[in-house]
Amino acid sequence: MTTTRVINLAGEISDFALNDRGLAYGDGVFETLLVHAGGPVWWSEHWQRLLHGAEVLKIPAPNEAIVRNACHALLEKHTDCILKIILTRGSGGRAYAAPHNPEPKIIISVHPAPTRIREPVTLRWCDTKLARQPLLAGIKHLNRLEQVMARNEWQDETIFDGLMCDTENKVVCSTSANLFVKIQGQWLTTVIDAAGIAGIARAWVLKQWPQAQEAHLSRFQIEQAEAIFICNAVRGILAVKRLGDAEFPADQDIRDLQSRLALEQPAFAMGESRGS
Amino acid sequence: MTTTRVINLAGEISDFALNDRGLAYGDGVFETLLVHAGGPVWWSEHWQRLLHGAEVLKIPAPNEAIVRNACHALLEKHTDCILKIILTRGSGGRAYAAPHNPEPKIIISVHPAPTRIREPVTLRWCDTKLARQPLLAGIKHLNRLEQVMARNEWQDETIFDGLMCDTENKVVCSTSANLFVKIQGQWLTTVIDAAGIAGIARAWVLKQWPQAQEAHLSRFQIEQAEAIFICNAVRGILAVKRLGDAEFPADQDIRDLQSRLALEQPAFAMGESRGS
Numbered sequence: 001m002t003t004t005r006v007i008n009l010a011g012e013i014s015d016f017a018l019n020d021r022g023l024a025y026g027d028g029v030f031e032t033l034l035v036h037a038g039g040p041v042w043w044s045e046h047w048q049r050l051l052h053g054a055e056v057l058k059i060p061a062p063n064e065a066i067v068r069n070a071c072h073a074l075l076e077k078h079t080d081c082i083l084k085i086i087l088t089r090g091s092g093g094r095a096y097a098a099p100h101n102p103e104p105k106i107i108i109s110v111h112p113a114p115t116r117i118r119e120p121v122t123l124r125w126c127d128t129k130l131a132r133q134p135l136l137a138g139i140k141h142l143n144r145l146e147q148v149m150a151r152n153e154w155q156d157e158t159i160f161d162g163l164m165c166d167t168e169n170k171v172v173c174s175t176s177a178n179l180f181v182k183i184q185g186q187w188l189t190t191v192i193d194a195a196g197i198a199g200i201a202r203a204w205v206l207k208q209w210p211q212a213q214e215a216h217l218s219r220f221q222i223e224q225a226e227a228i229f230i231c232n233a234v235r236g237i238l239a240v241k242r243l244g245d246a247e248f249p250a251d252q253d254i255r256d257l258q259s260r261l262a263l264e265q266p267a268f269a270m271g272e273s274r275g276s
Numbered sequence: 277m278t279t280t281r282v283i284n285l286a287g288e289i290s291d292f293a294l295n296d297r298g299l300a301y302g303d304g305v306f307e308t309l310l311v312h313a314g315g316p317v318w319w320s321e322h323w324q325r326l327l328h329g330a331e332v333l334k335i336p337a338p339n340e341a342i343v344r345n346a347c348h349a350l351l352e353k354h355t356d357c358i359l360k361i362i363l364t365r366g367s368g369g370r371a372y373a374a375p376h377n378p379e380p381k382i383i384i385s386v387h388p389a390p391t392r393i394r395e396p397v398t399l400r401w402c403d404t405k406l407a408r409q410p411l412l413a414g415i416k417h418l419n420r421l422e423q424v425m426a427r428n429e430w431q432d433e434t435i436f437d438g439l440m441c442d443t444e445n446k447v448v449c450s451t452s453a454n455l456f457v458k459i460q461g462q463w464l465t466t467v468i469d470a471a472g473i474a475g476i477a478r479a480w481v482l483k484q485w486p487q488a489q490e491a492h493l494s495r496f497q498i499e500q501a502e503a504i505f506i507c508n509a510v511r512g513i514l515a516v517k518r519l520g521d522a523e524f525p526a527d528q529d530i531r532d533l534q535s536r537l538a539l540e541q542p543a544f545a546m547g548e549s550r551g552s
Contacts, residue, residue, distance in 0.1 A: 004294045018280045018292055018383055023362070025420035026302035057421070058428065086299070094390075096420065096427035096451050107294055114370075131407030132443055136421060143419035144301035144372065145333070145412060151372035152334065167408055175372050 004109040005074055008090075011066035014105060022088030022105070025096065026142035029053030030086040034113065034234045036267030038079040040071065042233055045200045050087060053139035059089045059104055067106055074108055082111040082234060086142070114234065118270055120241035120250070121160035123174065123230070125219065126150040130166045130195035138198040151175045161230060163222070163243065166195045171217045177230035177238070178202035180212070181222055182251065187212040201231035208260060227251035236261055236268035280385040281350055284366075287342035290381060298364030298381070301372065302418035305329030306362040310389065310510045312543030314355040316347065318509055321476045326363060329415035335365045335380055343382055350384055358387040358510060362418070390510065394546055396517035396526070397436035399450065399506070401495065402426040406442045406471035414474040427451045437506060439498070439519065442471045447493045453506035453514070454478035456488070457498055458527065463488040477507035484536060503527035512537055512544035 008014045021027035031046040040046070047064055054061050071083060086107040092099035128150035136143070150164050161174040171190055173179055178199040180189045189206070191214045192198045206212055222228065228240040228248050239254045241247065262269040282290045297303035307322040316322070323340055330337050347359060362383040368375035404426035412419070426440050437450040447466055449455055454475040456465045465482070467490045468474045482488055498504065504516040504524050515530045517523065538545040 006294070016292075016294055018282070018385060020299070021424070023296070023299045023364075023383075024306075024418070025424050026418055027421060027424050030300075057425070088299075096423045098424065098428050107299075109294060128411060129409075131409035131412075133405075133407035133422065135404060135425065136407075141421055142300070142302055143421045145303060145417055145419045146409065147372045148297070148301050148303050148374065149333070149411065152374050 003074070003078075004107065005070060007066070007070050007106050007108070009060065009062055009066070009104055009106075011063075011070060016105060016107065017091045019091045020088050020105060021090065021093065021098075022086060022142055026144075027057070027098075028059065028086060028088035028142045029057065029140055030084060030142060031140060032234060033083040033085070034267050035075060035078065035081045035083050035110070036265075038075060040075075040083055041265050041267045042200050042204075043068070045203065046085075046233065049140060049198070049200065050085065053141060054087060056136070056139050057089070057141065058098070059087060060102060062087060062104065062106055067108070070106070070108055074110055078110045081113050084109045084111060088142070117160070117235065117238060120239040120248075121230075122158055122242040123240055123244075124154060124159050124162045125244055126153055126162035126164045126175065128153060128164065130164050130172050132166050132168065132194035134194050137194050137196060138192050140197050147175045160238070165219060169218065171219060171222055172196040174230050177232040177235065179222075180205060180229050180231065181217065181225040182227040182253065183221060183225050185226070187253070188215040188217060189213075190217055191215065199231065200233040201236065204261070205231060205237070205257065208257065227254060229254050236265075279350070279354075280383065281346060283342070283346050283382050283384070285336065285338055285342070285380055285382075287339075287346060292381060292383065293367045295367045296364050296381060297366065297369065297374075298362060298418055302420075303333070303374075304335065304362060304364035304418045305333065305416055306360060306418060307416060308510055309359040309361070310543050311351060311354065311357045311359050311386075312541075314351060316351075316359055317541050317543045318476050318480075319344070321479065322361075322509065325416060325474070325476065326361065329417060330363060332412070332415050333365070333417065334374070335363060336378060338363060338380065338382055343384070346382070346384055350386055354386045357389050360385045360387060364418070393436070393511065393514060396515040396524075397506075398434055398518040399516055399520075400430060400435050400438045401520055402429055402438035402440045402451065404429060404440065406440050406448050408442050408444065408470035410470050413470050413472060414468050416473050423451045436514070441495060445494065446470075447495055447498055448472040450506050453508040453511065455498075456481060456505050456507065457493065457501035458503040458529065459497060459501050461502070463529070464491040464493060465489075466493055467491065475507065476509040477512065480537070481507060481513070481533065484533065503530060505530050512541075
């Protein structure tokens, strides 16, 4: 059963060359989509972010229909899974200099869906800081060593994820999700202008809650918050019960938001047991 | 003719899996060695830096003899070339979390040696800034998007390289080399504590010139310098004649240093024409 496919911009099956710039320099972007009942969740949003990342890196944009067809072919035998799409600049060029006529590669793969989490999760603070690089903030590029280092700070499996600050000690995100906090009744999320990824689920929440605001937040402010949740496009919305020594009660706003998400995207239904 | 080989830590020929973390996250390090008359130049120094990078990233260290043997097998038919060694954490783990028992991969490849440069070169300033990340400064990891973006700011082939500042406007390096400047008769090189790679050639120069110092340097200071050179392990020492609007005369210290390097490493002989 084929679980990985490499194609070129024309949609033709390709080899992955070991001098691909995705491997050499992380010269590319990726998306990780939840697939439910055979359909990728938030396809358009993921596709738009991938295109935006390609534009920032000046990688020629792939054609949506071609990539979507290739994904569907791979999903025929996998109705509930994770679909990962990597776009690299392909091979060539002289060292860092990109080739004049790049031949990007698209690597599509399916992976088991993670076990669904319904209970509030525990977080920790990471020591690893995110460097501030406004040119790359927001896009989901392949340079992810900071997240790898941060995630490998702990082994305790009861800790779901770790929050990261940037090198100016502004809170940014967890290693794999965006963050919302409720302070004096006001929902806030961190500004993604110097580090972190502008998440699909984050954008969905901001659309549902026009009153929520982006803000620069300190670790102290987060710890004093009345409620916290993290969100990403694979896990949906996860309430946080504990962050280091700070504890947070259940919050009706979060439950309401989870219900609204489940209505719109059944992949995130809280009651249903979702096998793969 | 085989020009690329993938091995595991035991030295066995391996496949490169498309879920390798080197591609997914840039989770690895690399070295680029000049090979002259069949011998890799500064092998020990490259090997030590690779080991140090692996230690920082907590990737199990490969065995030197195993990798060296694999390199020599590949170099049998390539006596003058570039040898690239990539070490990745291999496949596995759950997203950013590294696997408990990683199986690193080593990708060895040979590439044509670049045309030898004997004349002083022209540099420019890059707009792309380097993010400040002390945890990763100095090592030659696979997260190189900043260098790719910087190098792609210009197409003019008369410009050899571009100098980069970090986000605090401290000068760090060029996209592919370290920098030395002479100010009031004193040779200085930039501190590599928040960004940039601690170069092999840079270390060689510092060893030759105990009086040279590391310093935080501004763009203004560089432009006012009496002489400049850049250096890396593939190009050796390259005098700079022009940087943007600033011009620099030939400098006897640089010529002396180039001669000393050529004596110690014939690969860098200035007079000899080195074919591949």
